[in-house]
Amino acid sequence: MIEDSVIWLEEVGKEDIAIVGGKGASLGEMLRAELPVPPGFAVTAQAFRRFIDENGINDELFSSLEVDVDNADILRDAEKKAKKIIMGAKIPADMEKSIKSKYKELCKREKDEVFVAVRSSATAEDLPDASFAGQQDTFLNIRGEQNVLDAVKKCWASLYGARAIYYRVKQGFDHRKVNLCAVVQMMVDAEKAGVMFSSHPSTGEPVTIIEGAWGLGETVVSGSVSPDYYLVDKKSRNIKERKIATKNVMHTKDPKTGKTIDMPVPADKKNAKVLDDDEILKLVDFADVLEELYGIPQDIEWAIKNKEIFILQSRPITTIKKKKETKEKVATSAILEGLGASPGMAYGEAKLISDASELGKVKNGDILVAVMTTPDMVPAMKRAAAIVTDEGGLTCHAAIVSRELGCPAVVGTRKATELLSDGMMITVDGEKGLVFDGKKDVPAPVAMQPEKATISFSKSKPVTATEVKVNVSIPEATVRAVETQADGVGLLRIEHMILGLPKHPKQYIKEGKADEYVNELVSRIQIVVDAFYPKPVWVRTLDAPTDEFRAMEGGEGEPIEPNPMLGYRGIRRDLIDTEHFELEVRAFKELIKRGYNNMGIMIPLVQHPSELRRAKEFMRERGIDFGKTEIGIMVEIPAAALIIDQFIAEGLDFVSFGTNDLTQYTLAVDRNNEHVAHLYNELHPAIMKLIEHVIIECNKAGVKTSICGQAGSNPKVAKRLVELGITSISANIDAVEAVRDMVARTELQLLLKAAREKKS
Ligand code: PEP
Numbered sequence: 001m002i003e004d005s006v007i008w009l010e011e012v013g014k015e016d017i018a019i020v021g022g023k024g025a026s027l028g029e030m031l032r033a034e035l036p037v038p039p040g041f042a043v044t045a046q047a048f049r050r051f052i053d054e055n056g057i058n059d060e061l062f063s064s065l066e067v068d069v070d071n072a073d074i075l076r077d078a079e080k081k082a083k084k085i086i087m088g089a090k091i092p093a094d095m096e097k098s099i100k101s102k103y104k105e106l107c108k109r110e111k112d113e114v115f116v117a118v119r120s121s122a123t124a125e126d127l128p129d130a131s132f133a134g135q136q137d138t139f140l141n142i143r144g145e146q147n148v149l150d151a152v153k154k155c156w157a158s159l160y161g162a163r164a165i166y167y168r169v170k171q172g173f174d175h176r177k178v179n180l181c182a183v184v185q186m187m188v189d190a191e192k193a194g195v196m197f198s199s200h201p202s203t204g205e206p207v208t209i210i211e212g213a214w215g216l217g218e219t220v221v222s223g224s225v226s227p228d229y230y231l232v233d234k235k236s237r238n239i240k241e242r243k244i245a246t247k248n249v250m251h252t253k254d255p256k257t258g259k260t261i262d263m264p265v266p267a268d269k270k271n272a273k274v275l276d277d278d279e280i281l282k283l284v285d286f287a288d289v290l291e292e293l294y295g296i297p298q299d300i301e302w303a304i305k306n307k308e309i310f311i312l313q314s315r316p317i318t319t320i321k322k323k324k325e326t327k328e329k330v331a332t333s334a335i336l337e338g339l340g341a342s343p344g345m346a347y348g349e350a351k352l353i354s355d356a357s358e359l360g361k362v363k364n365g366d367i368l369v370a371v372m373t374t375p376d377m378v379p380a381m382k383r384a385a386a387i388v389t390d391e392g393g394l395t396c397h398a399a400i401v402s403r404e405l406g407c408p409a410v411v412g413t414r415k416a417t418e419l420l421s422d423g424m425m426i427t428v429d430g431e432k433g434l435v436f437d438g439k440k441d442v443p444a445p446v447a448m449q450p451e452k453a454t455i456s457f458s459k460s461k462p463v464t465a466t467e468v469k470v471n472v473s474i475p476e477a478t479v480r481a482v483e484t485q486a487d488g489v490g491l492l493r494i495e496h497m498i499l500g501l502p503k504h505p506k507q508y509i510k511e512g513k514a515d516e517y518v519n520e521l522v523s524r525i526q527i528v529v530d531a532f533y534p535k536p537v538w539v540r541t542l543d544a545p546t547d548e549f550r551a552m553e554g555g556e557g558e559p560i561e562p563n564p565m566l567g568y569r570g571i572r573r574d575l576i577d578t579e580h581f582e583l584e585v586r587a588f589k590e591l592i593k594r595g596y597n598n599m600g601i602m603i604p605l606v607q608h609p610s611e612l613r614r615a616k617e618f619m620r621e622r623g624i625d626f627g628k629t630e631i632g633i634m635v636e637i638p639a640a641a642l643i644i645d646q647f648i649a650e651g652l653d654f655v656s657f658g659t660n661d662l663t664q665y666t667l668a669v670d671r672n673n674e675h676v677a678h679l680y681n682e683l684h685p686a687i688m689k690l691i692e693h694v695i696i697e698c699n700k701a702g703v704k705t706s707i708c709g710q711a712g713s714n715p716k717v718a719k720r721l722v723e724l725g726i727t728s729i730s731a732n733i734d735a736v737e738a739v740r741d742m743v744a745r746t747e748l749q750l751l752l753k754a755a756r757e758k759k760s
């Protein structure tokens with residue numbers, strides 16, 4: 001047994017999980033086998049224990065964790081308290097000295113003050129093999145003795161993050177018996193990096209699968225980029241598949257500050273392949289060596305710098321099904337019923353996700369099951385063959401995103417997370433809203449393809465006088481949206497783009513990184529306005545529900561509201577939080593400067609003409625010329641529909657019916673509440689009456705009318721709206737074709753009717 005608190009990685013091996021956790025032990029084992037692992041040292045689990053004991057913080061720390069973890073606010077308070085206790089305690093002097101001297105030695109070996117990664121490697125005293133992967137934090141690009149010491153403490157503190165506390169309680173682990181080893185390892189300034197599976201991760205077939213992207217591997221591990229995909233036959237060494245994705249962002253070291261930042265991938269590299277054949281085959285060799293070393297298939301993280309390959313981590317693949325488990329049942333009757341939110345059928349293994357830390361569980365072709373999806377789950381939603389949720393209606397996050405991804409989904413089942421369990425084979429019918437136990441006769445499960453680089457038009461389309469547009473919420477859906485051959489984008493929801501960022505807008509502002517935030521907005525909106533150019537794209541200003549934004553890093557300041565749907569969102573929010581509105585306007589101006597004169601600006605959730613007036617003034621004062629840029633409002637609140645003439649008087653180019661909200665506000669039915677979903681009726685005569693009134697008034701005034709709520713995707717509604725004289729209809733990607741056919745047919749019917757009437 002090793003007694004030292006701080007030890008070199010090469011001094012440990014796979015038998016030392018209790019000392020350095022699974023990650024540390026595996027790194028040591030690989031170094032012993034002379035694999036190219038970046039050098040480093042470990043501040044052991046016992047060192048962490050000693051830190052707690054010598055500071056005398058045992059009782060204070062662990063009693064702060066005895067809380068109701070199902071209450072998010074209480075849990076967050078417990079996290080704050082526990083982390084404060086750790087950060088306020090002192091690292092014992094001898095330990096501090098050892099950490100400093102090991103770091104110095106590392107610098108000496110490398111002849112430079114090196115950048116290191118400080119990674120968490122947790123271990124349970126009684127169950128050293130328990131996996132806590134992804135629960136704790138990693139700190140990248142740390143340099144300097146003091147910064148290393150701070151990062152070690154932050155690593156320790158991350159053992160008491162809300163996610164980690166929740167996980168341990170739910171899994172029955174005693175907080176007092178879980179320790180954390182901090183692994184301090186030299187950073188590889190990777191030009192490219194990713195993951196690989198030494199055998200097929202679900203079937204165990206003898207193929208090596210490699211995923212890679214530009215920059216550090218975190219983007220691939222977290223799923224924030226679509227990586228390239230390579231599949232190699234282990235025996236013949238044939239590279240059987242290469243899918244080259246469009247890679248928009250890379251995680252890299254800022255040469256000026258040394259901090260890790262997200263950067264747009266240079267244009268010439270976006271669609272370029274990350275790995276050449278030589279690199280692919282060398283990686284396969286390492287995969288073979290690692291599988292041999294550990295005796296079982298491995299899930300490996302790798303990086304490449306100056307053609308040199310580094311292995312950053314290797315752990316067993318836990319998802320391979322044993323033969324007897326693959327004997328699937330044939331599905332008969334449905335076990336769950338909900339709302340069919342995105343059409344299509346698929347089967348696969350259920351994977352229950354309680355928060356973003358578990359996204360890694362969802363492999364290509366699995367069925368993602370969650371209480372409700374959140375924006376940080378989008379990378380896993382892309383891999384999923386289908387999605388099932390407990391909560392939500394047809395316009396909830398899961399429904400909107402799965403339709404954009406073309407992924408079957410059933411929402412509002414009430415008890416999917418209760419009835420289904422990890423690994424259970426299920427079939428999802430996203431049309432009928434049913435979930436079956438076992439495998440039904442449907443096409444083989446297909447995972448979402450990496451973002452396609454090329455656009456293909458498969459069908460000729462009828463020409464319609466009423467424009468048929470498409471809604472877009474996530475930039476990843478742009479290619480599919482363009483392929484619909486829509487006449488433009490009738491709604492681009494920017495909040496989904498913001499929710500996809502690593503942190504809350506306020507956090508960017510707090511860190512003095514407002515410019516970075518504006519750049520993010522610009523680059524994401526640009527993907528859509530560029531792909532559709534010169535067709536119009538109506539970009540909606542922020543419509544952020546506080547409950548969703550609160551979950552983001554730095555989102556603690558979001559107000560807690562009894563009913564967020566009636567609360568601080570839409571334009572009322574921007575008119576109060578002008579600091580954020582300002583940044584949106586900066587992004588719009590930059591896009592206009594870049595020549596995107598096809599962009600229009602749409603204001604959500606207006607209830608009084610003064611809101612439109614103030615919003616226009618704000619933007620005008622900051623240089624937006626409404627003679628050149630179209631401006632419009634969403635009609636989502638009955639008040640706006642009833643006094644539409646007063647809005648027109650303020651100066652408007654267009655209005656768009658947001659029937660998702662218009663329905664909930666007119667009928668007093670929460671759109672996300674599955675308990676009242678039976679009352680949610682977009683075709684209610686009261687709603688049709690409001691719409692009719694607005695179309696008549698706008699047509700009189702020469703203001704364009706459109707619809708971007710879910711009702712516009714219903715061909716029957718489209719028919720009625722064309723009859724009423726609407727200018728355009730914006731539908732979901734999957735509905736554009738059917739809506740366009742209906743619009744064309746209705747227009748012909750109207751012409752025929754008029755011709756007949758003229759004759760008689
Ligand atoms: C609507 O309310 O119909 C709409 C399109 O906006 P959102 O669904 O984003 O609230």
Ligand code: MG
Pocket residue numbers: 604636658660661
């Ligand atoms: Mg709305």
